[in-house]
Amino acid sequence: xxxxxxLIDYGRMLDVVGIEGELLLDAAGRALPHAADxxxxxxxxxTLGETVRHVGAVHRVARLWVxxxxxxxxxxxxxxxxxxxxxxxSGLTELTDELVRHDxxxxxxxxxxxxxxxxxxxxxxxxxxxxHRVDVQASAGLPVDAVDDPVxxxxxxxxxxxxxxxxxxxxxxxxxRHGAVALSGGGRHWLAVFEPGRSTARRVDETDARxxxxxxxxxxxxxxxxxxxxxPDQSVRISGDPEAAAQLWALLRPATQ
Numbered sequence: 395x396x397x398x399x400x401l402i403d404y405g406r407m408l409d410v411v412g413i414e415g416e417l418l419l420d421a422a423g424r425a426l427p428h429a430a431d432x433x434x435x436x437x438x439x440x441t442l443g444e445t446v447r448h449v450g451a452v453h454r455v456a457r458l459w460v461x462x463x464x465x466x467x468x469x470x471x472x473x474x475x476x477x478x479x480x481x482x483x484s485g486l487t488e489l490t491d492e493l494v495r496h497d498x499x500x501x502x503x504x505x506x507x508x509x510x511x512x513x514x515x516x517x518x519x520x521x522x523x524x525x526h527r528v529d530v531q532a533s534a535g536l537p538v539d540a541v542d543d544p545v546x547x548x549x550x551x552x553x554x555x556x557x558x559x560x561x562x563x564x565x566x567x568x569x570x571r572h573g574a575v576a577l578s579g580g581g582r583h584w585l586a587v588f589e590p591g592r593s594t595a596r597r598v599d600e601t602d603a604r605x606x607x608x609x610x611x612x613x614x615x616x617x618x619x620x621x622x623x624x625x626p627d628q629s630v631r632i633s634g635d636p637e638a639a640a641q642l643w644a645l646l647r648p649a650t651q
Contacts, residue, residue, distance in 0.1 A: 397506070397556075404516050432533040434529045441533070442534060452522055453523075457492045461492055525619075541614070543613075549622075554595035574606045577617060583600055593645060611633075620643075
Protein backbone atom coordinates (compact mmCIF):
# COMPACT_ATOMS: atom_id res chain seq x y z
CA UNK A 395 0.00 0.00 0.00
CA UNK A 396 1.38 3.40 -1.00
CA UNK A 397 1.74 6.21 1.50
CA UNK A 398 -0.56 9.22 1.14
CA UNK A 399 1.05 12.26 -0.43
CA UNK A 400 2.73 14.63 2.05
CA LEU A 401 1.02 17.85 3.05
CA ILE A 402 3.79 20.14 1.78
CA ASP A 403 5.61 20.01 -1.53
CA TYR A 404 9.05 18.52 -1.92
CA GLY A 405 10.67 21.83 -2.77
CA ARG A 406 9.48 23.19 0.56
CA MET A 407 10.93 20.14 2.30
CA LEU A 408 14.35 20.80 0.82
CA ASP A 409 14.14 24.41 1.99
CA VAL A 410 13.22 23.20 5.48
CA VAL A 411 16.29 20.95 5.67
CA GLY A 412 18.52 23.93 4.89
CA ILE A 413 16.77 26.50 7.06
CA GLU A 414 16.40 24.25 10.08
CA GLY A 415 19.97 23.05 9.67
CA GLU A 416 21.24 26.62 9.81
CA LEU A 417 19.16 27.37 12.91
CA LEU A 418 20.56 24.25 14.57
CA LEU A 419 24.10 25.25 13.63
CA ASP A 420 23.62 28.74 15.03
CA ALA A 421 22.35 27.36 18.35
CA ALA A 422 25.09 24.74 18.52
CA GLY A 423 27.76 27.32 17.78
CA ARG A 424 26.53 29.48 20.65
CA ALA A 425 26.18 26.59 23.10
CA LEU A 426 29.21 24.41 22.48
CA PRO A 427 31.41 23.33 24.07
CA HIS A 428 30.33 24.74 27.45
CA ALA A 429 26.75 23.38 27.28
CA ALA A 430 27.53 20.01 25.68
CA ASP A 431 26.24 18.09 28.70
CA UNK A 432 22.97 20.01 29.01
CA UNK A 433 19.98 17.67 28.97
CA UNK A 434 17.44 17.83 26.15
CA UNK A 435 13.98 18.58 27.65
CA UNK A 436 11.66 15.61 27.34
CA UNK A 437 14.45 13.20 26.38
CA UNK A 438 16.04 11.70 29.50
CA UNK A 439 19.68 10.85 28.96
CA UNK A 440 20.03 12.82 25.72
CA THR A 441 22.44 15.75 25.83
CA LEU A 442 22.94 18.75 23.61
CA GLY A 443 26.31 17.50 22.41
CA GLU A 444 25.00 14.02 21.62
CA THR A 445 22.08 15.53 19.70
CA VAL A 446 24.41 17.59 17.53
CA ARG A 447 26.62 14.56 16.87
CA HIS A 448 23.56 12.46 16.03
CA VAL A 449 22.34 14.98 13.45
CA GLY A 450 25.72 15.02 11.74
CA ALA A 451 25.73 11.23 11.59
CA VAL A 452 22.14 10.92 10.35
CA HIS A 453 22.72 13.46 7.58
CA ARG A 454 25.69 11.39 6.44
CA VAL A 455 23.90 8.04 6.45
CA ALA A 456 20.97 9.57 4.56
CA ARG A 457 23.27 11.08 1.92
CA LEU A 458 25.01 7.76 1.35
CA TRP A 459 21.68 5.92 1.19
CA VAL A 460 20.41 8.34 -1.46
CA UNK A 461 23.66 8.42 -3.42
CA UNK A 462 24.05 4.63 -3.63
CA UNK A 463 20.37 3.63 -3.52
CA UNK A 464 20.90 1.15 -0.71
CA UNK A 465 21.34 1.06 3.04
CA UNK A 466 24.98 1.91 3.83
CA UNK A 467 26.96 -0.47 5.99
CA UNK A 468 29.37 2.16 7.26
CA UNK A 469 29.32 5.92 7.69
CA UNK A 470 31.05 8.54 9.77
CA UNK A 471 29.38 8.77 13.17
CA UNK A 472 31.71 11.15 15.00
CA UNK A 473 33.93 14.06 13.94
CA UNK A 474 37.59 13.02 13.79
CA UNK A 475 38.71 16.28 15.39
CA UNK A 476 35.86 16.60 17.89
CA UNK A 477 34.46 19.71 16.18
CA UNK A 478 30.72 19.00 16.29
CA UNK A 479 29.63 22.21 14.59
CA UNK A 480 31.89 21.64 11.58
CA UNK A 481 30.75 18.01 11.51
CA UNK A 482 27.11 19.06 11.18
CA UNK A 483 27.86 21.86 8.71
CA SER A 484 29.72 19.63 6.28
CA GLY A 485 27.13 16.86 6.63
CA LEU A 486 24.28 19.28 5.98
CA THR A 487 25.96 20.65 2.87
CA GLU A 488 26.66 17.19 1.49
CA LEU A 489 23.10 16.05 2.22
CA THR A 490 21.34 18.99 0.57
CA ASP A 491 23.67 18.82 -2.44
CA GLU A 492 22.75 15.16 -2.87
CA LEU A 493 19.01 15.59 -2.33
CA VAL A 494 18.72 18.35 -4.91
CA ARG A 495 20.25 16.10 -7.58
CA HIS A 496 17.26 13.76 -7.59
CA ASP A 497 13.66 14.15 -8.68
CA UNK A 498 11.65 13.40 -5.52
CA UNK A 499 9.19 11.29 -7.53
CA UNK A 500 11.85 8.86 -8.77
CA UNK A 501 12.55 5.51 -7.15
CA UNK A 502 15.04 5.20 -4.31
CA UNK A 503 15.60 2.60 -1.62
CA UNK A 504 14.25 3.60 1.81
CA UNK A 505 13.30 1.88 5.05
CA UNK A 506 9.55 2.40 4.52
CA UNK A 507 7.92 0.02 2.01
CA UNK A 508 5.04 2.46 1.45
CA UNK A 509 7.38 5.13 0.03
CA UNK A 510 10.39 4.02 -2.01
CA UNK A 511 11.14 7.40 -3.56
CA UNK A 512 13.69 10.17 -3.20
CA UNK A 513 10.87 12.25 -1.75
CA UNK A 514 10.90 10.07 1.36
CA UNK A 515 14.39 11.30 2.18
CA UNK A 516 13.51 14.97 1.70
CA UNK A 517 10.60 14.62 4.08
CA UNK A 518 12.42 12.48 6.64
CA UNK A 519 15.41 14.81 6.78
CA UNK A 520 13.18 17.89 7.01
CA UNK A 521 11.55 16.58 10.18
CA UNK A 522 14.69 14.99 11.59
CA UNK A 523 16.44 18.34 11.36
CA UNK A 524 13.46 20.34 12.65
CA UNK A 525 12.87 18.27 15.77
CA HIS A 526 16.55 18.24 16.70
CA ARG A 527 16.85 21.97 16.04
CA VAL A 528 14.18 22.41 18.71
CA ASP A 529 16.16 20.07 20.97
CA VAL A 530 19.38 22.04 20.59
CA GLN A 531 17.76 25.43 21.11
CA ALA A 532 15.80 24.23 24.15
CA SER A 533 18.74 22.49 25.81
CA ALA A 534 20.94 25.52 25.19
CA GLY A 535 18.42 27.74 26.99
CA LEU A 536 17.82 29.76 23.83
CA PRO A 537 14.46 30.95 22.48
CA VAL A 538 12.89 28.15 20.45
CA ASP A 539 12.00 29.35 16.96
CA ALA A 540 8.52 28.54 15.68
CA VAL A 541 7.83 25.65 13.34
CA ASP A 542 5.67 26.94 10.49
CA ASP A 543 2.14 25.53 10.58
CA PRO A 544 2.32 23.70 7.21
CA VAL A 545 5.60 22.04 8.24
CA UNK A 546 4.23 21.05 11.65
CA UNK A 547 1.06 19.61 10.08
CA UNK A 548 3.12 17.54 7.67
CA UNK A 549 5.21 16.41 10.62
CA UNK A 550 2.12 15.23 12.49
CA UNK A 551 1.13 13.32 9.37
CA UNK A 552 4.57 11.71 9.14
CA UNK A 553 4.56 10.66 12.80
CA UNK A 554 1.20 8.96 12.41
CA UNK A 555 1.78 7.09 9.16
CA UNK A 556 5.51 6.32 9.34
CA UNK A 557 6.31 5.98 13.02
CA UNK A 558 3.00 5.00 14.63
CA UNK A 559 1.49 3.13 11.69
CA UNK A 560 4.64 1.37 10.49
CA UNK A 561 7.65 1.44 12.77
CA UNK A 562 5.77 0.46 15.91
CA UNK A 563 4.84 -2.82 14.25
CA UNK A 564 8.39 -3.35 13.03
CA UNK A 565 9.49 -3.10 16.65
CA UNK A 566 7.01 -5.84 17.53
CA UNK A 567 5.06 -3.50 19.78
CA UNK A 568 1.33 -2.95 20.05
CA UNK A 569 -1.27 -1.73 22.50
CA UNK A 570 -2.77 -4.13 25.03
CA ARG A 571 -6.13 -2.42 24.53
CA HIS A 572 -8.36 -1.14 21.74
CA GLY A 573 -8.71 2.59 21.25
CA ALA A 574 -9.06 5.42 18.77
CA VAL A 575 -7.62 8.88 19.34
CA ALA A 576 -8.16 11.84 17.04
CA LEU A 577 -5.49 14.47 16.49
CA SER A 578 -6.77 17.88 15.43
CA GLY A 579 -4.89 21.04 14.56
CA GLY A 580 -4.72 23.71 11.91
CA GLY A 581 -7.99 22.59 10.35
CA ARG A 582 -6.77 19.02 9.80
CA HIS A 583 -7.80 15.84 11.54
CA TRP A 584 -6.36 12.34 11.87
CA LEU A 585 -7.44 9.16 13.60
CA ALA A 586 -4.90 6.92 15.31
CA VAL A 587 -6.33 3.45 15.99
CA PHE A 588 -4.54 0.96 18.23
CA GLU A 589 -5.40 -2.59 19.18
CA PRO A 590 -3.56 -5.76 20.13
CA GLY A 591 -1.49 -6.66 17.09
CA ARG A 592 -1.52 -3.46 15.07
CA SER A 593 -1.65 0.32 14.93
CA THR A 594 -3.07 2.30 12.01
CA ALA A 595 -3.67 5.92 11.11
CA ARG A 596 -5.77 7.76 8.59
CA ARG A 597 -6.81 11.28 7.70
CA VAL A 598 -10.41 12.03 8.64
CA ASP A 599 -12.91 14.87 8.73
CA GLU A 600 -14.10 16.68 11.83
CA THR A 601 -17.16 14.44 12.21
CA ASP A 602 -15.06 11.28 12.33
CA ALA A 603 -12.62 12.95 14.72
CA ARG A 604 -15.42 13.75 17.17
CA UNK A 605 -16.40 10.07 17.30
CA UNK A 606 -13.00 9.01 18.68
CA UNK A 607 -12.45 7.86 22.26
CA UNK A 608 -10.32 10.95 22.85
CA UNK A 609 -9.24 14.04 20.96
CA UNK A 610 -5.83 15.67 21.29
CA UNK A 611 -5.90 19.13 19.76
CA UNK A 612 -3.85 22.28 19.68
CA UNK A 613 -1.90 24.58 17.45
CA UNK A 614 0.16 22.65 14.88
CA UNK A 615 3.58 23.22 16.47
CA UNK A 616 2.44 22.21 19.95
CA UNK A 617 0.74 19.08 18.64
CA UNK A 618 3.80 18.19 16.54
CA UNK A 619 6.17 18.53 19.49
CA UNK A 620 3.78 16.71 21.84
CA UNK A 621 3.77 13.74 19.50
CA UNK A 622 7.57 13.73 19.48
CA UNK A 623 7.62 13.85 23.28
CA UNK A 624 9.06 17.36 23.30
CA UNK A 625 6.05 19.14 24.80
CA PRO A 626 3.97 18.32 27.90
CA ASP A 627 0.28 17.48 28.03
CA GLN A 628 -0.37 21.05 29.15
CA SER A 629 0.68 22.30 25.71
CA VAL A 630 -2.30 20.59 24.02
CA ARG A 631 -5.98 20.04 24.83
CA ILE A 632 -7.10 16.51 25.68
CA SER A 633 -10.81 15.70 25.74
CA GLY A 634 -12.65 12.41 26.08
CA ASP A 635 -11.00 9.34 27.57
CA PRO A 636 -7.69 10.42 29.15
CA GLU A 637 -6.49 6.82 29.29
CA ALA A 638 -6.84 6.48 25.52
CA ALA A 639 -4.80 9.65 24.97
CA ALA A 640 -2.19 8.41 27.44
CA GLN A 641 -2.00 5.09 25.60
CA LEU A 642 -1.33 6.86 22.30
CA TRP A 643 1.39 8.97 23.91
CA ALA A 644 2.96 5.84 25.42
CA LEU A 645 2.96 4.07 22.05
CA LEU A 646 4.57 7.05 20.35
CA ARG A 647 7.55 7.00 22.71
CA PRO A 648 9.21 3.80 21.41
CA ALA A 649 7.92 4.44 17.89
CA THR A 650 9.75 7.76 17.59
CA GLN A 651 12.99 6.83 19.35
